[in-house]
């Protein structure tokens with residue numbers, strides 16, 4: 001492994017890079033947060049100082065997403081995966097069902113977890129038929145009678161697919177795992193009843209999850225829910241039912257402030273689309289590399305590509321790593337490459353990757 005004296009271009013899918021500006025800020029107040037004489041990591045979650053950090057982070061997030069007041073925002077521990085269990089517990093009574101669009105590993109895991117407790121949940125799309133390179137068009141016609149919600153993964157981190165526009169449904173509310181894209185583009189928030197995102201892709205450190213839900217659509221249930229999965233209980237306690245991941249919340253708060261300084265989601269979206277467009281254009285124009293995802297489904301966050309000659313893959317990866325491009329290896333079962341270019345990846349990082357691809361093609365093409 002090469003070693004570096006500077007930060008590399010970090011294309012990891014998650015945990016992923018955070019804005020250098022945010023990391024510098026956290027570093028500057030690491031030992032002594034605003035004259036308290038202690039780190040945020042070392043202070044009580046019940047004290048005023050932390051309460052302010054938490055409150056400000058939530059109000060900044062609300063502002064960024066332009067959240068109507070009927071939506072609650074709650075920090076949960078347990079990663080995005082905990083929500084695979086928590087959501088069915090909160091929204092389904094015994095024997096009830098929901099519809100799942102199986103567009104990748106994460107959607108499948110959510111479906112299988114729900115099915116363990118609610119055997120009537122159904123799949124309305126199986127992406128395995130297209131090796132997860134395609135997404136469904138979800139309309140009321142394909143929603144099953146009695147489905148309490150329709151569950152989608154808005155951006156499929158592993159395969160590099162995303163819904164360019166979201167389903168508009170009348171028959172059932174829409175729930176989305178937005179782990180790998182929340183805050184990367186503007187959202188028609190009112191089309192969703194539940195949105196959740198593990199923090200480690202585009203928001204902050206791993207282990208922290210944001211859950212946004214429409215309070216008016218939360219049902220009253222006929223069975224108990226484990227406390228740390230209980231939306232109403234966690235919300236009533238202001239994300240402080242138990243000791244939350246305090247330092248991670250602090251970092252997420254710094255990221256929200258950074259996004260506001262940068263012009264909010266509209267500005268992020270414009271930059272992100274520009275970054276993705278030029279990377280896909282380079283790959284499309286290449287004789288050595290290609291992008292397997294059809295254009296209409298291409299993610300702006302996770303750009304998946306491959307070479308036509310597998311023998312060259314390890315050569316490209318070795319060269320990339322040596323030159324300070326980290327995390328380009330594709331997901332373990334997928335092979336090839338994946339460049340995760342979340343909000344924090346600067347345009348210069350994408351430009352440098354484009355130069356690397358062109359240079360490799362010139363010398364190996």
Ligand SMILES: *Cc1c(COP(=O)(O)O)cnc(C)c1O
Pocket residue numbers: 014078079080081082106153155156157177178179180198199201206207
């Ligand atoms: C990374 C990821 C997850 C898993 O997150 P954990 O925090 O590890 O549970 C779930 N869904 C999507 C879309 C992801 O990208």
